[in-house]
Amino acid sequence: MATQALRADYHGDGKDTEDKFHGAILVYINWDKHLFFYSAKAFPLDPNMPFAAVLEHVIGTHFCQHPEYKNINWDTVEWTLNNEPFMPVMEKSLAENGFDHKCLLRFKTAETSSFEAAGI
Amino acid sequence: MSKVLIAFQENDESRYIVQAIEQDNPDATVYFEPAMIRIENEGSLTINKATVEEMMGCDWEVQSIHVNLLTLTGHIDEDDDYFTVHWDN
Amino acid sequence: MSAKKLNLKDKYRLLTRDLDWDFSYEDRKDAFPFEEFEGIKITDWDKWEDPFRLTMDAYWKYQAEKEKKLYAIYDAFSQNNGHLNVSDARYVNAIKIFLTAVSPGELAAHSGFAFTGRQMGGIGARIAAQMQSIDELRHIQTQIHAMSHYNKFFDGFDEFSHMHDRVWYISVVKSFFDDARSAGPFEFMVAIGFSFEYVLTNLLFVPFMSGAAYNGDMATVTFGFSAQSDEARHMTLGLEIIKFLLEQHEDNVPIVQKWIDKWLWRGYRILTVVAMMMDYMLPQKVMSWKEAWELYFEQAGGALFKDLERYGIKMPDYTDLIKAEKEHLSHQAWWTFYTNSQATAFHTWIPSDEELDWLSEKYPESFDKYYRPRWELAKEMAEKGERYYNEGLPQLCQTCQIPMIYTDVQNDPRDIVYRSTKYQGERFHFCSDQCQHIFENEPEKYVHAWLPVHQIFQGNCGGPGGLEKVMDYYKLDVGKANMDYVGSPDEERWKNWKGVA
Ligand SMILES: [Fe+2]
Ligand SMILES: [Fe+2]
Ligand SMILES: [Zn+2]
Numbered sequence: 125m126a127t128q129a130l131r132a133d134y135h136g137d138g139k140d141t142e143d144k145f146h147g148a149i150l151v152y153i154n155w156d157k158h159l160f161f162y163s164a165k166a167f168p169l170d171p172n173m174p175f176a177a178v179l180e181h182v183i184g185t186h187f188c189q190h191p192e193y194k195n196i197n198w199d200t201v202e203w204t205l206n207n208e209p210f211m212p213v214m215e216k217s218l219a220e221n222g223f224d225h226k227c228l229l230r231f232k233t234a235e236t237s238s239f240e241a242a243g244i
Numbered sequence: 245m246s247k248v249l250i251a252f253q254e255n256d257e258s259r260y261i262v263q264a265i266e267q268d269n270p271d272a273t274v275y276f277e278p279a280m281i282r283i284e285n286e287g288s289l290t291i292n293k294a295t296v297e298e299m300m301g302c303d304w305e306v307q308s309i310h311v312n313l314l315t316l317t318g319h320i321d322e323d324d325d326y327f328t329v330h331w332d333n
Numbered sequence: 334m335s336a337k338k339l340n341l342k343d344k345y346r347l348l349t350r351d352l353d354w355d356f357s358y359e360d361r362k363d364a365f366p367f368e369e370f371e372g373i374k375i376t377d378w379d380k381w382e383d384p385f386r387l388t389m390d391a392y393w394k395y396q397a398e399k400e401k402k403l404y405a406i407y408d409a410f411s412q413n414n415g416h417l418n419v420s421d422a423r424y425v426n427a428i429k430i431f432l433t434a435v436s437p438g439e440l441a442a443h444s445g446f447a448f449t450g451r452q453m454g455g456i457g458a459r460i461a462a463q464m465q466s467i468d469e470l471r472h473i474q475t476q477i478h479a480m481s482h483y484n485k486f487f488d489g490f491d492e493f494s495h496m497h498d499r500v501w502y503i504s505v506v507k508s509f510f511d512d513a514r515s516a517g518p519f520e521f522m523v524a525i526g527f528s529f530e531y532v533l534t535n536l537l538f539v540p541f542m543s544g545a546a547y548n549g550d551m552a553t554v555t556f557g558f559s560a561q562s563d564e565a566r567h568m569t570l571g572l573e574i575i576k577f578l579l580e581q582h583e584d585n586v587p588i589v590q591k592w593i594d595k596w597l598w599r600g601y602r603i604l605t606v607v608a609m610m611m612d613y614m615l616p617q618k619v620m621s622w623k624e625a626w627e628l629y630f631e632q633a634g635g636a637l638f639k640d641l642e643r644y645g646i647k648m649p650d651y652t653d654l655i656k657a658e659k660e661h662l663s664h665q666a667w668w669t670f671y672t673n674s675q676a677t678a679f680h681t682w683i684p685s686d687e688e689l690d691w692l693s694e695k696y697p698e699s700f701d702k703y704y705r706p707r708w709e710l711a712k713e714m715a716e717k718g719e720r721y722y723n724e725g726l727p728q729l730c731q732t733c734q735i736p737m738i739y740t741d742v743q744n745d746p747r748d749i750v751y752r753s754t755k756y757q758g759e760r761f762h763f764c765s766d767q768c769q770h771i772f773e774n775e776p777e778k779y780v781h782a783w784l785p786v787h788q789i790f791q792g793n794c795g796g797p798g799g800l801e802k803v804m805d806y807y808k809l810d811v812g813k814a815n816m817d818y819v820g821s822p823d824e825e826r827w828k829n830w831k832g833v834a
């Protein structure tokens with residue numbers, strides 16, 4: 125459907141198109157069932173960045189406040205990209221891994237801690 | 245029948261209005277909450293000018309309920325000598 | 334011989350209908366150019382009736398009386414150092430939110446009704462909109478005036494108008510009004526009259542203000558109730574316009590239904606903050622958010638929708654979801670602000686043990702299971718000297734602009750709800766089906782959203798250079814106006830005044 129507008133030529137000028145982020149793409153990242161972080165976090169990232177670097181320098185620095193972060197077994201982590209199952213290739217870039225502007229990356233960890241039931 | 249609700253700031257004037265409501269709407273329930281008085285009733289609530297004047301002992305204009313009114317639900321029927329809120333179903 | 338006193342109905346007719354004029358040499362359509370483009374059909378403006386039959390002379394009389402009472406209390410409040418009588422200085426943070434987020438909304442409502450009042454072809458509606466426009470101006474003025482007293486003693490008040498146009502969470506309210514004001518006059522009336530007045534202010538200005546009174550805040554309850562005495566009329570006007578449109582033409586029914594669905598949701602989303610103010614920011618508890626919602630929305634709103642059924646209007650299909658969310662809303666919001674308090678223009682804190690118990694009692698379905706454990710953890714961290722501030726910036730909903738904090742309360746309240754759609758090749762994210770539908774109905778409009786997080790990344794909020802630059806851009810006094818209440822200058826001053834160590 126379209127906006128009921130006064131003028132026939134009314135149109136949207138996207139405020140967040142890819143060209144406005146100085147070469148970066150926006151990536152949203154969430155650790156599922158860990159509401160210690162109240163929402164997914166947003167990052168402007170260089171699409172040429174290898175996934176391994178994102179894991180270390182982006183996820184590593186923004187989710188490590190959680191007391192269980194250090195116990196994550198990354199080999200068993202389940203990933204989704206835009207809500208589809210996804211297997212990241214560590215040495216490949218975000219672009220090569222299929223990341224695009226305003227994509228959503230989620231990860232699920234096997235939990236054994238006391239936080240699990242509360243979703244913290 | 246749905247419940248109607250009307251609430252006033254709590255002050256001297258409102259207390260007389262509420263007394264008048266209680267007299268003319270014997271089934272109404274009155275709740276005193278901090279700084280406010282909330283009145284609920286099944287179907288309708290009516291404020292009569294004559295009853296309020298009797299309680300206050302002086303003239304009172306129906307439209308002056310605007311000064312102390314906080315909220316209400318229901319259809320409004322207002323004239324010189326009464327103010328009613330009501331639901332029809 | 335004195336003239337016979339007119340009765341209310343005659344006076345209303347003379348002072349509304351008879352003030353209008355006929356268009357003898359100009360086309361009426363040119364005088365009201367925005368009346369038709371929304372698809373609304375008006376067949377007879379004379380059918381418009383203000384249920385209060387308020388005329389301009391009575392309006393001035395009663396408004397003057399309200400103002401006199403209000404300012405007498407302000408004077409007494411400041412002459413007697415009224416700020417010292419609030420239950421606890423933590424409370425003052427609720428009215429910092431009020432001033433930065435709500436009061437400028439009053440100004441937006443004022444300008445919106447001035448515009449709408451001009452565009453309505455019917456004189457009765459024009460006069461009612463004019464009164465409302467003047468009321469809303471009175472609201473922002475009296476609110477600034479009341480809070481100017483607090484501004485002398487507490488941090489976080491002084492840059493409210495600068496902040497309103499910039500600070501991340503305030504964009505939620507600002508964009509709500511921008512959305513309404515950029516719509517046509519009839520949608521604006523439904524948006525503000527129904528969603529804002531009937532749904533939102535009813536909860537903010539009645540139970541929250543009653544709570545303000547209970548917490549000793551004489552200034553706020555006074556402006557709140559004084560404003561609400563106008564809002565009761567605005568609410569009635571909002572419902573009147575809905576009934577009027579529905580009675581004018583059957584083609585209006587689906588349009589009005591669409592607006593109700595949209596704006597009830599938009600208003601409800603904003604209430605997330607009011608939920609939090611009631612449950613977490615009133616040290617002396619009056620009524621929980623859930624109780625207030627049940628009374629003022631479920632009971633009162635339920636009766637309204639039952640009444641509107643005869644026109645073919647249905648309760649929006651998301652009411653079950655709203656019902657389920659009332660157990661969660663305030664807790665999700667306070668956790669968000671608590672953990673992001675390095676960037677809020679007010680203080681946050683961990684609820685006291687008594688407050689946690691009160692929350693458990695009021696929210697038996699959700700609190701102990703999902704939310705108390707978070708506060709236990711936060712307490713543990715704070716006790717170790719590691720007060721938790723969340724790193725980074727949140728993902729926002731494209732429509733409501735609220736961080737994507739809402740969870741799937743009907744299935745697993747631990748899962749965040751993610752919705753997205755593509756428009757012109759770009760992906761857009763939403764907190765809910767409703768926000769997604771609102772976007773999809775008017776994508777051209779919502780792609781214009783000024784999302785604070787994205788604007789920061791684009792370098793439009795103080796340029797590149799991290800959060801520090803952004804705080805300067807917000808004019809947020811870091812270390813004073815933000816962070817935890819414990820250890821803040823506000824707390825220190827309060828303790829000094831109260832003579833506690
Ligand atoms: Fe207002
Ligand atoms: Fe209003
Ligand atoms: Zn949303």
